[in-house]
Amino acid sequence: MDVAEYLARIGASAEDDLATLTDRHYHAVPFENLSIHLGEPIDTHPDALFDKIVRRHRGGFCYELNGLFAALLAELGYDVAFLGARVHAGETDTAPLAHQALRVTGDDRVARLVDVGFGGFCVPALELAAPSTQVDPQPGGDVEVVGPDGGSGYRLDGREYARRDFGPTCWWTANHPDSVFTHGPTCTLPRSPAGRVTLAGHQLIRTAADGTRTEDELSDDEALAAYRDLFGIVLDRLPVPLHPGGASPSA
Known part of the structure; x- marks a missing residue:
């Protein structure tokens, strides 16, 4: 290492x-x-x-x-x-x-x-x-x-x-249809000094330190940009739910 x-x-x-x-x-x-x-x-x-x-x-x-x-x-x-x-x-x-x-x-x-x-x-x-x-x-x-x-x-x-x-x-977590991790993509990161930003599918969720929550629905291009700008993750395509239909993990 x-x-x-x-x-x-x-x-x-x-x-x-x-x-x-x-x-x-x-x-x-x-x-x-x-x-x-x-x-x-x-x-x-x-x-x-x-x-x-x-x-x-x-x-x-x-x-x-x-x-x-x-x-x-x-x-x-x-x-x-x-x-x-x-x-x-x-x-x-x-x-x-x-x-x-x-x-x-x-x-x-x-x-x-x-x-x-x-x-x-x-x-x-x-x-x-x-x-x-x-x-x-x-x-x-x-x-x-x-x-x-x-x-x-x-x-x-x-x-x-x-x-x-x-x-x-x-x-099981990564493959089984009953695992919430297979129901949809999620990416989350705490913000300093407090709060959190989460991208769940195309939904961008910002949570402030006081619990105030805002949600925005992003286009494909906006979602790719959010992965890059908010999380430092550069993707050439968007993730597609492995087993869609259930509740995906959130934070």
Whole structure:
């Protein structure tokens, strides 16, 4: 891995602490599922992820974003493990390992939760064993994780998993008609100091820090320009929904 190139992609330096690296990554790399709707394979090998996210200036979803960030943190000397989670989806939970997050331990030997791949919120290196506004350890080793505002999140399994263990749920997420990720393209990025911009299909959604939301329907050319100007993603064609008709993910 070219560490310097990766750090430049997220606007960080090797001297930054874990929380800063996490925040810079979350604000620089979009959460997006465009490959599913462009007919591109989802390859979670670090070399393929580096080419996609760093060299081609794309984003990804949890298995891609956290999968590559894990490799960077390991290069910087951190001890990194993959953790799996069930996402709270309405009245039900998803299957196990439907979400991937990271347990990261530095020189202080404190295990922290790092997550740059959830889409709706980030977990900025919070201690796994210490209750906080986002992390709530449970009896038996599981951890409940919520957004900074208390919004719905996921139930984290405290056990360590291998990268390959997430292969089946990654495939399901990217291919199955019941997966919301296959229903339509979405691309989202938080804005500094607060707020968010999202392109869901042709609908451009801007959310201000106070929750005010504006929506605009874009033409094909305007959508391509939005990918380029708002997210730094240059496409030669628009993504076409793999399994249209259902509700697609939003953030």
